[in-house]
Amino acid sequence: MGNVLEVRGLNKSFGGIVVARNIDLTLQSGRIVGLIGPNGAGKTSLFNLITGVVKPDTGCISLDGAPLDRLKFHQRIHCGLSRTWQHVRLFPSLRVLDNLLIATHDYPGERLVNVLFRRRRLTEHDRVARDRARDILGRMRLADVADALVSDLPYGQQKLLGVARALMSEAKCLLLDEPMAGVEGASYAAMQRVVREVADRGVAVCVVEHNVAFVRDLCDEGIFMFSGAIMARGSVVDLIRDPQLTELYFGH
Amino acid sequence: MEYLDGIVIIVGLYVILATSFNLIIGYGGLVSIAHPVFFALGAYASAILSRDFAVPVPVAMLAGVGVAAVASIALALPSLRVSGDYLLIASIGFQLGLLEVIKNLRFTGGASGFTNIPPFLIRDFGRESYVVLVLAMMTAVILLVRWIARGDYGRAMSAMRDDELAFASIGRNAMWMKIAIFGLGSGLAGFAGALYAHYFRFVTPEQFELLQSAAILTMVVVGGMRTTWGPVVGALLLEALPQALAFVNLPPSVLGPIQGLLFTGLVLVFMFFRPQGLVPAQDVWRGAFTGARAPGETR
Numbered sequence: 149m150g151n152v153l154e155v156r157g158l159n160k161s162f163g164g165i166v167v168a169r170n171i172d173l174t175l176q177s178g179r180i181v182g183l184i185g186p187n188g189a190g191k192t193s194l195f196n197l198i199t200g201v202v203k204p205d206t207g208c209i210s211l212d213g214a215p216l217d218r219l220k221f222h223q224r225i226h227c228g229l230s231r232t233w234q235h236v237r238l239f240p241s242l243r244v245l246d247n248l249l250i251a252t253h254d255y256p257g258e259r260l261v262n263v264l265f266r267r268r269r270l271t272e273h274d275r276v277a278r279d280r281a282r283d284i285l286g287r288m289r290l291a292d293v294a295d296a297l298v299s300d301l302p303y304g305q306q307k308l309l310g311v312a313r314a315l316m317s318e319a320k321c322l323l324l325d326e327p328m329a330g331v332e333g334a335s336y337a338a339m340q341r342v343v344r345e346v347a348d349r350g351v352a353v354c355v356v357e358h359n360v361a362f363v364r365d366l367c368d369e370g371i372f373m374f375s376g377a378i379m380a381r382g383s384v385v386d387l388i389r390d391p392q393l394t395e396l397y398f399g400h
Numbered sequence: 401m402e403y404l405d406g407i408v409i410i411v412g413l414y415v416i417l418a419t420s421f422n423l424i425i426g427y428g429g430l431v432s433i434a435h436p437v438f439f440a441l442g443a444y445a446s447a448i449l450s451r452d453f454a455v456p457v458p459v460a461m462l463a464g465v466g467v468a469a470v471a472s473i474a475l476a477l478p479s480l481r482v483s484g485d486y487l488l489i490a491s492i493g494f495q496l497g498l499l500e501v502i503k504n505l506r507f508t509g510g511a512s513g514f515t516n517i518p519p520f521l522i523r524d525f526g527r528e529s530y531v532v533l534v535l536a537m538m539t540a541v542i543l544l545v546r547w548i549a550r551g552d553y554g555r556a557m558s559a560m561r562d563d564e565l566a567f568a569s570i571g572r573n574a575m576w577m578k579i580a581i582f583g584l585g586s587g588l589a590g591f592a593g594a595l596y597a598h599y600f601r602f603v604t605p606e607q608f609e610l611l612q613s614a615a616i617l618t619m620v621v622v623g624g625m626r627t628t629w630g631p632v633v634g635a636l637l638l639e640a641l642p643q644a645l646a647f648v649n650l651p652p653s654v655l656g657p658i659q660g661l662l663f664t665g666l667v668l669v670f671m672f673f674r675p676q677g678l679v680p681a682q683d684v685w686r687g688a689f690t691g692a693r694a695p696g697e698t699r
Contacts, residue, residue, distance in 0.1 A: 201565070225571035237566035239559040241685050250559050251570040257552030297684060317571060 152177050152352035153198070153229075153321045158207030160197055160376075167193035168204065169377035175321060175352035180343065182367035182384055183356045186397050190376040191356040192234060195323045199231050200224050211321060226253070230319030234326045234356075236310045238298045245294040247309060248281035251316035284312045287345070289338045304335035311339065321352045328359045340366055360388060372396075405527045409599055411639045412534040413592045416541045418619040418631035420588035423545050425617070426625035426681075427554065428581035429561040430484065434475070434491035435589050436612035437498050438468040440605070442590025443597040444508055447517040450598070452507070457520040461594035468590020469583045476582045480575050487582075495613065502605045513604030520598040530599050537595065541588055546628045550687055557581065558685040611660055618663040622670050624677030633678050638663070 151174045158171040167190040175181055183191045196202040198209055200221040209216045216224050239247050256262040256273050263270065285291045288308045293301060301309065311327055327339055343366060347353045357363050363370060363384055370384035374396045380387060387393055421435045446464035449455040455463065479490040503511040521529045548554055556577065560567045564574045597603055615638060623634025642659050650658070670677065 199569070201568075220568075220573075222568040222571050222573050225569065231569055233566065233569070237563050237569070239562040239566065241558045241562050241683055242555065243684065246555055246685065246687075250555055253571070255552065255556070258556055263551065313570065 150177055151175070152212060153354075154210045155198065156208050158194075158197055158209070159205045160193065160202065160207075161205065166190075166376040168197055168207075169375070171207070171376075171378055173371070173378065175354055177320075177350045177352050178347055179368045180347045180353040180355060180366055182363035182370045183354055183373060184358075184360075184363060184370055184384075184387065184397075185373035185379075186399065188375075189373040191373055192325055193376070194373070195231055195325055195354075195356065198323065199229060225317060225319075228320035229323070230314040230317050230321070231323040232310045232314045232325055232327060234329070236306050238306060238309060238313070240298050242298070243294075244290065244296050244298060244301070244309060245278075245281055245285070247298060247313055248284065248316050249277055251313045252277045252280075253317045281316065284315050287338070287342050288312050289334060304331040304333070307331050308335055308339060308342075311342065315342075315346065319351065322346060322354070324353065324355045324357075326356055326358065328357055328362045336362075364388065402527060405531050406600075407639075407643055408531050409534045409595075411636060412531075412538040413596055414616070414619065414635040414639050415538045415632050416592040416595075417589055417616050418623065418635040419541050419545050420585045420592070421616050422620045422625060422627075422631040423548070423588075424582055424585035425620060426627075427545075427549050427557050427561075428578060428585070430476075430578055430582055431488045432491035432582070433488065433610070433613040433617065434472075434495040435586070435616050436608040437495045438472055438586035438589040439593040439596070439612070440499070440502065440603070440608035441468040441471050442593030443603045444502065444514065444593075445590070446594035447514050447597040447603060448507060450518045451514075451516060457518055457598055461520075461591065461598070464594035464597075465587045465590045468593065469587030472586030473579055473583045476579050480578050480582075484578075495608075495610070499605045499608060509604075511605060513602055513606075515602050517597050517601040517603070519601060522599070534595055534599075537591070541591075542628060542632065549626075549628075552687075555685050555687060611656070611663075614660065614663045614667075618667050620677075622666050622677055624679035624681055626681040627677070627679045630677050630679035630681070637678075638666075 153173070153175040155171055155173040158168045160166070160168040171194065183194070185191055193202065197204050200216065200219060211227050211229060214227065216227060216229070219227065239250070242250065254273070256266070257270050282291065282294065285294055288311070290305060290308055290312065293305065298306065298309065307327060307330060311324060314322060324343070327343070328336065331339055340362065343353060343355070355363065355367060367384050370382065370387045371378055372380045372387050372393050379396065380390065380393060417435060417439060424430050424432060424435070442464035445467040446457070446460040449463055450457050450460040475490055475494050476487060479486040502508045508514055521533060549557070556572065560572070560574050560577055567574050619634030619638050620631050622637065623632065624630025641662060645655060645658065
């Protein structure tokens with residue numbers, strides 16, 4: 149299992165607030181890593197730094213050996229990175245299926261020359277994209293709501309759709325920001341199953357999550373962050389049982 | 401008849417202006433007020449090239465489209481790199497500045513205007529042929545914008561307008577899309593300008609002042625943003641009203657301010673009582689060709 153994502157010596161501070169303190173991180177193909185830590189530990193900031201939403205002060209990031217540092221957010225996505233958002237960020241003016249269809253890796257239907265002269269290629273691309281989107285929706289138990297408005301979905305299903313959208317690009321590395329917050333019941337099980345399936349196909353997955361049970365059941369490994377630094381990496385059970393980390397987490 | 405032909409042409413050109421502005425501000429979500437300046441650039445470029453450089457009129461018209469599109473991209477490129485808000489500020493400066501430049505240059509005819517623009521079609525085929533040309537182009541522009549909005553590109557525009565960060569997170573570059581929309585919309589305004597110049601054969605910088613910005617914006621807002629027919633209805637209504645006012649025989653010094661009051665008043669009234677405009681938009685993107693509800697698709 150090779151390293152998919154490598155982060156070396158990442159530092160970032162906003163004024164006096166340090167959100168990343170000399171972070172080294174590797175994510176391996178087929179493994180799910182849980183990122184845990186109290187609020188303000190810098191977990192989402194780390195995702196923002198990796199994806200290029202925020203520029204680091206120092207440090208370098210590479211995906212499959214290729215440096216990402218000079219690339220913008222959307223260019224990094226094309227390199228094989230994908231992420232979800234803590235607050236979902238779907239496209240409310242598109243229906244559920246369209247939210248996925250728009251997130252394909254390639255979009256020939258938006259180029260004039262294709263629309264005018266290469267209709268057959270477009271139809272083929274559209275068919276493949278639809279099949280893929282419907283397959284993902286099916287696995288997420290969202291097939292019934294493919295034509296629904298995003299705003300009509302309950303919050304749990306919106307979260308699933310956010311993850312589904314991130315899966316459309318066939319990324320090598322998937323960063324999930326609190327996928328389980330507000331998710332329960334059938335959606336909970338679907339999310340757990342789908343994330344596992346994605347990892348089993350060789351994707352490197354990193355999950356920020358406060359739901360300890362979810363992290364324990366799903367993740368192969370845990371990373372504990374506090375105040376912008378990685379404090380420990382190991383089995384999730386060990387991290388949860390560590391009295392020092394527990395103290396940091398609950399701030400006694 | 402000549403008077404009526406003139407009115408039909410003016411209304412047709414304003415439909416093109418409002419429809420192309422709807423592409424920019426409605427579908428693209430780009431707030432700019434400089435639309436009349438691209439109208440002016442198209443008119444002046446086509447007029448100068450055909451009169452002083454003996455360029456054939458159809459070629460000069462296309463050059464007018466090109467000049468307007470290139471100028472708009474030059475304006476959008478630096479301002480959109482910062483943020484969408486800067487486009488508004490930059491567009492105000494661009495409009496005021498460029499009109500001052502036109503007023504103070506010799507080859508544009510200065511403040512007194514550019515005269516003797518070569519006519520097109522009229523000498524050979526009569527005025528009606530130009531009316532047909534304008535109406536055909538108007539129809540083509542309406543259908544073009546509708547086609548873009550309903551296609552895959554329109555779906556991407558909706559997503560970009562919804563959430564730019566999420567749009568980037570699916571690997572899309574919002575800035576290039578905005579620049580493309582702005583360039584195309586402004587190029588179409590330049591086309592309207594070129595069509596104007598070779599019919600009326602006289603342009604002055606005064607025609608493209610802020611009042612025009614207000615007029616075009618009002619047409620789009622009152623008609624209905626992000627709809628195919630909203631800008632058309634808006635342009636018809638707002639061009640018909642001043643024409644009706646012209647029959648009252650008011651002196652121009654009174655007519656100008658009254659039109660300004662009319663435009664701002666209409667925007668205020670619509671903002672409070674019918675914010676969606678005369679033709680309400682569908683909030684959800686509907687694809688004509690693809691999309692969630694493609695015909696014949698099995699669930």
